[in-house]
Amino acid sequence: MSHVLPRLSAVEGDESSQRSPQGVENKFRPEEFGVHPQSGFFPPQPLQKLPDAFGTWEQLLADARSCLTLNNDCSEEAAAKRPKGELWRNGVRDMPILSVEDLTENTQLQRAHMVLAWILHFFIHSMPQSQEDSQVHVPQSLAIPLVEVSKVLRIAPVATFADTILWNYELIDPILPLTPQNIKYDNLFSGTETERQFYMVSALVELKGTEMLKIFEDFYNLRDYTAPSAVEKIAVDLVQLKKIVGALAEIFRLILTTLDPSIFYWKVRPWWVGAKNTLKKMQWIFDGVPNSAVLDVGGGSAGQSSAMHALDIFLDIDHKLDAERSGRSLQADLSLVERIRQYMPGKHREYLEHMTSIRPTVRDVAQSIPTLVEPYNEAVLALKALRDLHIRTVTLYVASQSRSTPSAGLVLEV
Ligand code: HEM
Structure with missing residues (x-):
């Protein structure tokens, strides 16, 4: 291959370089954005339970699974649980309004967000609703602290990827570090193995992904991209990146063998849904x-x-082309990406924004150095294969299921 592949998808940046010609001032330090050298976007240790003053929140979360079912679950088991569910929701309504001001450590704020966001989704999706309802009220005992902590962390006040994956993990052996072999998820909405495996696959992707973060950091910290040693390092790292992306695809394939599509669609996904994602628009x-x-x-x-x-940002994937090919407007596509990023912790969003602002990109460098063309293109093709696999997964687990009959005991959403 003699030229760099057309962009799969590069957010066009401005011309201003964040890097001085010598690259001296612009050291890229992921730690400044809450990105850990070993655990990446995960906190290096599982989040500890909140102090006793916030014990009510912890207790409500601990009790939720045994009291609550999805509001459209018509099974006998669900019917038997309903009175307990009403008591649980009354417990949420009756909580004192606690301020998160007393939580001084970042990890405590993260835990508070995670606990409150889980209570929110348990509360809303277990509450019986009639066809006429177009609004659901989140009681102020839950709403006020959740919005307060979300503002501090600069993250949406709902259960996000951070709440279900990054801040929700536990260690199998607490003495040992966070590794793919030593991670587990016990806090679940549906209690199904499919939900647990979804969290596991997402976490394994994220943990393998920490190897990419080191490659990005090394690239952004290079002083002179044209120096022979730098060119050699970039080539080696691009080959390694391709291998990592290939390994991500292998992890991704685990979805097909460990997640049941029907259970995923009907029993797990509804718990994660927010107000803006439901078929029936329900205002929160x-x-x-x-x-x-x-x-x-x-x-x-x-x-x-x-x-x-x-x-995507590192490989300079072009959302402009993505949008053109799929007939969406660029504005819509970029604002979709920007909207998705409001659901990430603020520091992680800044990490991505900082990466986006750095010039040249690895694509720019590959375009000017012939020996880098092939390794760059190979890495992009590996990402394309991963995306194709993801689309097939979406088809199987979402699109096809939306045309299927719900699992026993569930009624269709209206
Ligand atoms: C059963 C498994 C999965 C299904 C059904 C699924 C479904 C979806 C759907 C419907 C979207 C569209 C937008 C949205 O809802 O946010 C999406 C986007 C996305 N998903 Fe998944 N997903 C699955 C697993 C994963 C995993 C394990 C990862 C990696 C951690 C992942 C990464 C992404 C990314 C990065 C996007 C953003 C849009 C893009 O770049 O294409 N997904 N997914």
């Missing part, structure tokens, strides 16, 4: 919060994984 009113209609309440998705967005 956050009582006690001014202007709550403007909050980002789209719900959680693995599309909010910062590692996957960072890969």
Whole structure:
């Protein structure tokens, strides 16, 4: 291959370089953006439970699974649980309004967001609704602290990828570090193995993704891209990146063997849904919060994984071309990406914005150095294969299921 592949998808940046010609001032330091050298976007240790003063929140989360079912679940088991569910929701309504001001550490704020966001989704999606309802009220005991902590962390006030994957993991052996072999998920909405495996696959993708972050950091910290040693390093790293993306695809394939499409679509996904994602538009009113209609309440998705967005930015994938090919407007496409990023912790979003602003990109460098063309193109093709696999997964687990009959006991959403 003699030329760099047309862009799969590069956010066109401005001309201003963040890097001085010698590259001296612009050291790229992921730690400044809350990105850990070993655990990447994960906190290096599982988040500890909140202090006793916030014990009510922790207790409600711990009790939720045994009391609640989806509001459209008509099974006998669900019917038997309903009285307990009403008591649980009354417990949420009756909580004192606690301020998160007393939580001084970032990891405590993350845990508070995670606990409150999970309570929010448990609360809303378990609450019986009638056909006529177009609004659901989030009681102020939950709404006020959740919005407060979301503002501090600069993240949407709903259960995001961070809440279900990054801040929700536990270690199998607490003495050992976070590795693919030593991670587990016990806090679940549906309690199904399919939900657990979705979190596991997402976490394994994210953990493998930390290897890419080191490659990005090394590239952005190169002083002179044209120096023979730098060119050699970039070539080696691009080959390695291709291998990592290939390994991500292998991990991704686990979805097909470990997740049941029907259970995923009917029993798991509804718990993650936010106000803006439902077929029936249901407005979420956050009582006690001014202007709550403007909050980002789209719900959680693995599309909010910062590692996957960072890969797109590093390879300079062109959303302009993506938009043109699919008939969407560029504005719509870029604003979709920007909207998705509101569901990431603010620091992680800044990490991505910082990456986007750095020039030259690896694509620019590959275009000017012939020996880098092939390794660059190979890495892009590996990403294309991963995306194709993702689209096939979406078809199987979402599009096809939306035309299927719900699992036993569930009624169709209206
Ligand atoms: C059963 C498995 C999965 C299904 C059904 C699925 C479904 C979807 C859907 C419907 C979207 C569109 C937008 C949205 O809802 O946010 C999306 C976007 C996305 N998903 Fe997944 N997903 C799955 C697994 C994963 C995993 C494990 C990852 C990686 C951690 C991932 C990464 C992404 C990314 C980065 C996007 C953003 C848009 C893009 O770049 O194409 N997905 N996914």
